[in-house]
Structure formats: C-alpha cells, structure tokens
Amino acid sequence: MAETPATTTSNSSTGPGRTVIEDGVIAKVAGIAAREVPGVHALGGGAARAIGAIRNAIGNDDRSQGVKVEVGERQVAADITIVAEYPAPLQKVAEDVRSAVADAIQHIAGMEVAEINVTVQDVHIPEDDSRESDPRVV
Template structure:
C-alpha cells in the first residue's frame, strides 16, 4: 500500500479506491478552459460568438472568454466548435493546429477528458490595427464623450467664474466711485 508524507500527514492512496462516484463538467467549465487556453495562440485575434455576440461586444466591453466557444461534453470526451478571427498575413492552418493542440492539452490536463473534435470556422481576417479599431465599443465611445463633456463643462464653468469675478470687481469699483463723488 503506497503512502506519501505531506506536511506531517500520511496519505493512504489506496483507502479511497473503494469509493464510487463520478465527476461531471458543465459545458461552461469546459468553455472557460478552452477560452482561457486560446488566449495564448499567436495569430488568433478573437473567438467570435456570432451576430448577437458581435452586436453586444460593440455595445459594451466584455471579458467573457466563453464567447464563440461551443462544446459538447460527455463522460470521457469533448467536442468543440469555434468561430475565429485571425490576423491577416498569417498561416491559418498553423494557427488552427495550435488551437487544436492547446485545447487538447489544457482540457486533458485539467479534466482528463479527451478532446476528439475541434471544428474551426474562420469568419474573418484582420490586421492587428483593424482589429483594435473595430474593438472600440459604444461603451468606450460614451466614456470618451462623457470625459470630453466633463472637461468642456469644467472649462466653461472656469470661464464663467472668471467673468463673474471680473464683473464683481467692476461693480465694486463703480459702487466705490459713486460713493466718493
């Protein structure tokens, strides 16, 4: 019976072998693993969740790594479908091979599930600059407009305060002048 000593505790590896049970994973868990793993793939600009996801992402900033990742999770295997945007002037088949490799490795490492299928649909290609420009959301634009409006109002209030101060001085001078005469 193998034993390991960890921090002065003895762990008996065979004592839990008689316990029955299963581990199941929700689709969301596997989607998150895949989404986070895809962040390391060079040449992959984004995983696209389709029309409504694109519209939502144009409206507000989103950090949802599961967008555009659809999975089918079984008890021993996983299949996934992805819609991706890749960087222009890159080797798309090599990027897809990297995607398959990183997905398979990460899912296997974390869950011991086998990835049996990775279907990739390339929905767009863009330069990094085009992608960054397209990634500016309505939320970003409203924030910028709000900041610009705030600066404008602050400048106008400062000007108004200066004018009021000058006018006050002029009125005080006129009052003082009218008393002396």
Template sequence: MPDPMKTKLTYDDGVIEKIAGLAARNVDGVLSLDGGLLSGLTDRFRSESDPTQGIAAEVGEHQVALDMKATVEYGKDIRHIFDEICQRVNRDISQYTGLEVVELNLSINDVMSKREWQAQNSGKPNSNQSTEQVN
C-alpha cells in the same frame, strides 16, 4: 454490509468552453473568438469579458467535442494557427479535466490586421482574454 460509495465527476459545458477559450486566445494570430454579428452587438453592452464567447462544447462522460469561431490576424498562416489551437486546447482540457477532445471544428469568420482589429475593438470586454502573459 453497505454498498460502496458511488462517485461521479461531471463538467458543465461552460467550464470546458472556458478552458478551450482561454487556451485558444494564447495562440499567436488569434485576434478573438467570437460568435459573429449578434455576439458583437451583445459585447457593446457587456461590461465583463466572456471567455466562452465563440465556443460551443458538447461534453460527455469521457470525451468533448468543440465548435469554435475566430477572427485571425491577416498575414499569419491559418493552418498553423489551427494546429496550435488544437494542440493547446487538447493539452489543457486533458490536463485539467482528464477528458479527451475527440472533435474540434474551427470556423474562421474574419481576417484583419492587428491594427485594424485593435481600432475596431478598443474598449470591448472580449478584446484580449488569455491565460498567459504576453511580453
């Protein structure tokens, strides 16, 4: 009698990073997810957006750990932004993959007004990547 078929579903780190990035960019007050100076320099030469920018994931068989870096809007409650990011990222990763987010670390690397951010980032490919339409 043949052995039963063995199956296994796995996710590349980049898939989880993309889901997390798209979810986090939907949070009001998040201006960008970014990796700092080097990432900003790379952005200048890139023609397409990268929704995984500013995110690092460690993916196991059942769990995920995430490190994220963000620029947020000045005047917004950063604690609320963090709570909303955690909620949306947890929801989307669980809903789409069945994996559990066991750790999410968010490093805020800059705050600026929306106008200042828009002026600085106009034309850059990662300036606005989200999964929801903003009205």
C-alpha cells in the same frame, strides 16, 4: 450542440464518487486556451463579438465566446470560431488552436477530446484599427 454536464467517475483515495464538470467550464477552458494562441485576434463571429464588446464595457467578460462544446461522459467535441491576425498563416493558427484547446481540456478537465473544429471567420488587419481612430476632418 446539446448542453449536458460532463460526468466522470473517479475512484480516489477517499473512495468512489462522481465528478461533474459543466459544459460552461469546458467551454471556458477551451476559450482561454484558444485566446492564448499567437495569431488569434479574437473568438466568435461578428454578432458574438458585438455582444462581447457590450459585455466587456459593463465588466462582464465571457471567456467562452466563440466556443460551442458537446460533452459526453468521457469525451468532448468543440467548435471554435476565431478571427485571425493578418498575415498569420491561417492553417497553422487553426492547427495551433486545435492543439492548445485539446491539451487544455485533457490536462485541466481530464477528458478525452473527440474532435475540435476550428472556423476562421475573419482576418483582423491592424491598419483598420488605426484608420478607424483617425479623424476624417481636421
């Protein structure tokens, strides 16, 4: 998706002017909202999560990981890639992500949401974490 800054025109009490909201800000707002949804384990596909793990290790967290946005003057379209928790109902998690992201963009950025596409890339099974940490030999 194209990276263009969002521009909204405002006539505030201080007079006319422009407010520019960069794409990265919208992506970060969307990422934060999506991560707060119950049933979402992580955002992004395998490669994005691997790069995110490296970023986290050096203390540079990317809140927009797994989020792509296209921003117009007044509208936003977003593609969100998630890893869902097992056994959360995937359709409900995707719908909750869509709703949370739309609400956050409308409330925080004051922009209209054209569409939000959610891709469930993987399902996280909690037992897999415990198996990885168990030693194979004693």
